[in-house]
Amino acid sequence: MSAARPTSPGGPLPAPPGSSSRTVTRDGLGEEVGGLLGDGNRLALVGGHDDGPTGFRVVYAFAHPGTDRRTELTVAVPRDEAWVPSLSTVSFPAGRFERAIRDGFGIEPRDHVRPRRLMRHAHWPTGWYPMRRDAAADPAFGPDESGFAFVPVEGQGVYEIPVGPVHAGMIEPGHFRFSVVGETIVRMKARLWFVHRGLERHLQGRTPAQALPLTERISGDTPVGHALTFAMAVEDALGLPVGEEDRLVRALLLELERLHCHVADLGAMANDVGLGILQTHALRLRERLLRSNADVTGHRLLRGGIVVGGARLRALPDLDLIRGVAAEVADLVRIALGTSVLVDRFTGTAVLRREAAAEMGALGYVARASGLDVDARRDHPFVDLGATFHVCTADDGDVMARFRVRAEEVQVAAALVADLVARLGGHLGTGRAASGPAPAAGGPPEPTGAPVAAGLALVEAWRGTACHRVELDDAGRLTRAAIVDPSFFTWPALPVALADTIVPDFPLANKSFNQSYAGNDL
Amino acid sequence: MSAAPLLVALVQVTVAVVLAPLVIGVTRQTRARLEGRVGPGVLQPARDLRKLIGKTPLRAAGTSPMTVVAPVVLLTSSLLLAALVPLVAALPLALVPGDLFVVVSVLLVGTVAIALLGLDGGSAFGGMGSSRHMTIAALVEPTVLVAVYALSIPVGSSALPLIVAARRDHPASIASPAGVLAVVALAIVVLAETGRLPIDNPSTHLELTMIHEAMVLETSGRDLAWVDLASWLRLSVLLGLVGNLLLPWGVAGSAAPGPVLLGALALAGKLALLAVLLATVEVAMAKLRLFRVPELLAGSFVLAFLAVTASYLVA
Numbered sequence: 001m002s003a004a005r006p007t008s009p010g011g012p013l014p015a016p017p018g019s020s021s022r023t024v025t026r027d028g029l030g031e032e033v034g035g036l037l038g039d040g041n042r043l044a045l046v047g048g049h050d051d052g053p054t055g056f057r058v059v060y061a062f063a064h065p066g067t068d069r070r071t072e073l074t075v076a077v078p079r080d081e082a083w084v085p086s087l088s089t090v091s092f093p094a095g096r097f098e099r100a101i102r103d104g105f106g107i108e109p110r111d112h113v114r115p116r117r118l119m120r121h122a123h124w125p126t127g128w129y130p131m132r133r134d135a136a137a138d139p140a141f142g143p144d145e146s147g148f149a150f151v152p153v154e155g156q157g158v159y160e161i162p163v164g165p166v167h168a169g170m171i172e173p174g175h176f177r178f179s180v181v182g183e184t185i186v187r188m189k190a191r192l193w194f195v196h197r198g199l200e201r202h203l204q205g206r207t208p209a210q211a212l213p214l215t216e217r218i219s220g221d222t223p224v225g226h227a228l229t230f231a232m233a234v235e236d237a238l239g240l241p242v243g244e245e246d247r248l249v250r251a252l253l254l255e256l257e258r259l260h261c262h263v264a265d266l267g268a269m270a271n272d273v274g275l276g277i278l279q280t281h282a283l284r285l286r287e288r289l290l291r292s293n294a295d296v297t298g299h300r301l302l303r304g305g306i307v308v309g310g311a312r313l314r315a316l317p318d319l320d321l322i323r324g325v326a327a328e329v330a331d332l333v334r335i336a337l338g339t340s341v342l343v344d345r346f347t348g349t350a351v352l353r354r355e356a357a358a359e360m361g362a363l364g365y366v367a368r369a370s371g372l373d374v375d376a377r378r379d380h381p382f383v384d385l386g387a388t389f390h391v392c393t394a395d396d397g398d399v400m401a402r403f404r405v406r407a408e409e410v411q412v413a414a415a416l417v418a419d420l421v422a423r424l425g426g427h428l429g430t431g432r433a434a435s436g437p438a439p440a441a442g443g444p445p446e447p448t449g450a451p452v453a454a455g456l457a458l459v460e461a462w463r464g465t466a467c468h469r470v471e472l473d474d475a476g477r478l479t480r481a482a483i484v485d486p487s488f489f490t491w492p493a494l495p496v497a498l499a500d501t502i503v504p505d506f507p508l509a510n511k512s513f514n515q516s517y518a519g520n521d522l
Numbered sequence: 523m524s525a526a527p528l529l530v531a532l533v534q535v536t537v538a539v540v541l542a543p544l545v546i547g548v549t550r551q552t553r554a555r556l557e558g559r560v561g562p563g564v565l566q567p568a569r570d571l572r573k574l575i576g577k578t579p580l581r582a583a584g585t586s587p588m589t590v591v592a593p594v595v596l597l598t599s600s601l602l603l604a605a606l607v608p609l610v611a612a613l614p615l616a617l618v619p620g621d622l623f624v625v626v627s628v629l630l631v632g633t634v635a636i637a638l639l640g641l642d643g644g645s646a647f648g649g650m651g652s653s654r655h656m657t658i659a660a661l662v663e664p665t666v667l668v669a670v671y672a673l674s675i676p677v678g679s680s681a682l683p684l685i686v687a688a689r690r691d692h693p694a695s696i697a698s699p700a701g702v703l704a705v706v707a708l709a710i711v712v713l714a715e716t717g718r719l720p721i722d723n724p725s726t727h728l729e730l731t732m733i734h735e736a737m738v739l740e741t742s743g744r745d746l747a748w749v750d751l752a753s754w755l756r757l758s759v760l761l762g763l764v765g766n767l768l769l770p771w772g773v774a775g776s777a778a779p780g781p782v783l784l785g786a787l788a789l790a791g792k793l794a795l796l797a798v799l800l801a802t803v804e805v806a807m808a809k810l811r812l813f814r815v816p817e818l819l820a821g822s823f824v825l826a827f828l829a830v831t832a833s834y835l836v837a
Binding site: 160161162163167168169183270272273274275276280339341344345502503504505506507 | 553556557558559646647649650654719720723725726727728729730731805806807808809810811812813814
């Protein structure tokens with residue numbers, strides 16, 4: 001992707017044909033982006049970069065679903081004149097990326113239609129931009145001066161229900177402000193961004209091998225998805241080839257992760273309409289999968305299986321167990337869909353229309369349940385999954401559609417696991433780690449030189465397409481890692497889907513989306 | 523003679539207070555077992571109650587005396603209910619008639635008290651729960667009235683003790699169309715009134731879906747103990763009433779120690795049976811969408827109304 005990229009020595013991962021990277025001026029950006037989006041490209045990532053004295057750099061990465069072609073536009077932004085032209089009128093996700101870059105780097109998106117803060121925590125001191133190289137690591141936090149901007153809804157009988165950020169259950173922190181007439185939601189504003197950990201900064205200065213365990217913790221339930229995306233981005237930057245066997249192992253891990261996450265959520269959705277017995281059984285099945293996972297990689301959530309340049313298992317999963325679980329899940333789904341009250345609660349609830357999902361750039365099962373045929377496993381493949389794989393979609397966009405899509409994906413994932421295990425033929429992966437120093441336990445990251453290589457990867461994690469873009473210096477250390485969890489794209493679709501939904505159905509709607517709070521707020 | 527029914531009422535209240543936590547314990551334990559969990563045992567609600575009684579309540583700033591009074595009013599209404607409804611013995615109190623209108627009014631006093639408690643905390647959840655609770659109460663109370671009225675027609679009296687005694691003495695009336703319709707209608711509204719599935723989910727942690735739990739979110743310590751005990755009493759008393767209407771055998775006809783003891787044992791048996799049944803049905807049941815609840819309650823009202831019509835046709 002970058003000019004400094006060495007050619008892959010017979011690597012099985014050639015850059016997709018037609019991939020390009022070019023520099024554009026701030027004035028020419030709007031036109032270029034309009035053309036790329038018009039050609040069917042999807043905005044995958046916008047990342048800010050602080051190159052020190054030479055100024056800032058904003059990289060816009062696009063991916064074309066039909067051809068797997070990637071395009072990167074780089075815009076140079078001088079330090080003393082830190083602004084970019086806003087693309088918020090052209091692309092909704094671009095507008096959100098711009099707000100995140102403004103909060104992180106202080107690069108102002110000019111003429112933004114909704115220039116409110118995004119990830120900026122209310123207690124951060126004014127003028128402190130954590131992603132800048134000279135930003136103090138530990139500034140004195142001030143009082144909350146920003147307040148919470150939301151549109152007050154007025155009228156007869158309208159009232160507000162604030163919920164969270166601390167909830168009654170074991171859930172991540174998020175504040176939801178409902179404007180309600182009677183029980184019907186007029187408007188819902190979600191305030192997330194309570195879990196900023198400075199992850200992208202933590203990654204800087206580490207070698208990829210040191211950084212990989214951190215990427216497994218970006219979102220606790222997506223260790224394989226993020227570690228794999230990160231590893232593939234590094235391999236793309238360094239031109240590291242990955243053998244067929246290791247790529248099969250990676251696909252296997254990805255499906256195992258999808259399996260246990262979907263099983264747990266199917267049960268949780270049934271529990272939200274009071275059918276606790278289905279959740280109990282779903283949790284029992286998930287526990288069987290987690291114990292099997294512990295045998296497979298040594299970790300119940302499948303950490304440790306992915307390494308930069310390869311993958312390695314301790315054992316292959318027991319196919320009888322996987323098939324048994326898939327059959328039992330099919331049973332549970334049949335029971336759920338045979339319960340008329342559950343069907344009534346799911347059908348027509350929290351409808352996300354196809355056009356809205358497309359405009360928002362929603363990803364994963366949420367998009368697929370709204371009729372958008374997006375899946376990086378097909379659009380940006382790293383291994384040929386064969387005839388066993390197909391993309392599961394539905395048209396209705398309601399809770400029922402999301403439930404059905406995920407139920408079907410469980411079956412596809414189980415079939416893929418069986419297929420991949422058979423193709424592996426007893427091999428466990430080579431586990432060849434990239435060269436470089438072994439992961440150090442803690443310690444401050446070292447300062448880095450100028451970036452000489454850059455790489456980007458797209459992987460269909462269980463929630464949707466994750467995207468990482470890394471830059472490395474000549475010592476092989478990360479100068480920058482830009483990370484996008486699919487939740488970043490899909491979260492804004494939730495309030496849209498809630499129009500005309502009633503308040504007591506919100507937890508169900510939220511569970512059917514089940515976006516990550518931590519993956520969203522790095 | 524006048525002291526005996528009073529004494530029996532006192533026995534009824536005591537028995538109900540002892541049995542109420544156990545009824546909840548049995549439903550939770552049954553549910554746990556059916557879901558494949560070990561469960562905390564049937565005594566856990568009683569232990570929780572003891573723990574809460576020993577704790578000083580924490581009340582939100584700016585609350586009115588209502589927060590202090592409401593739990594006590596609620597508990598009093600439930601205790602009164604336990605005294606009025608024929609549980610152990612079917613002896614009419616001369617002082618206060620165990621009349622169905624009185625019983626419904628006492629229920630309503632408790633309903634209003636807990637709704638005010640929910641509003642008084644000033645949180646959005648309390649108000650939300652109270653609004654939902656009053657909506658459901660408005661639909662439930664008429665059905666209770668009409669259902670018991672249908673049962674009262676064959677007896678010629680609206681006093682619950684007399685109705686139960688008449689059914690005990692003439693078991694044929696239990697299986698009459700009017701009797702069955704009325705009891706089914708009553709059973710549905712009992713589920714609504716006491717916040718059980720499919721109307722409310724007593725075990726949810728999702729604030730936005732709650733009805734009963736939303737109103738008591740701000741309540742703690744001793745206040746919560748009274749509210750919990752009162753709600754459990756309500757469930758037990760109403761279940762006991764349904765039990766005694768369905769299976770009136772064992773209900774004492776006099777204040778002698780022997781029949782009263784037998785009555786208490788029979789009540790415990792019926793409650794245990796109904797609690798297990800309730801939990802079993804709940805396991806297989808999902809919660810209705812809030813806007814569907816009126817449809818269910820309207821259905822139960824129709825049943826009660828049919829029961830009244832049938833009573834007149836038969837009588």
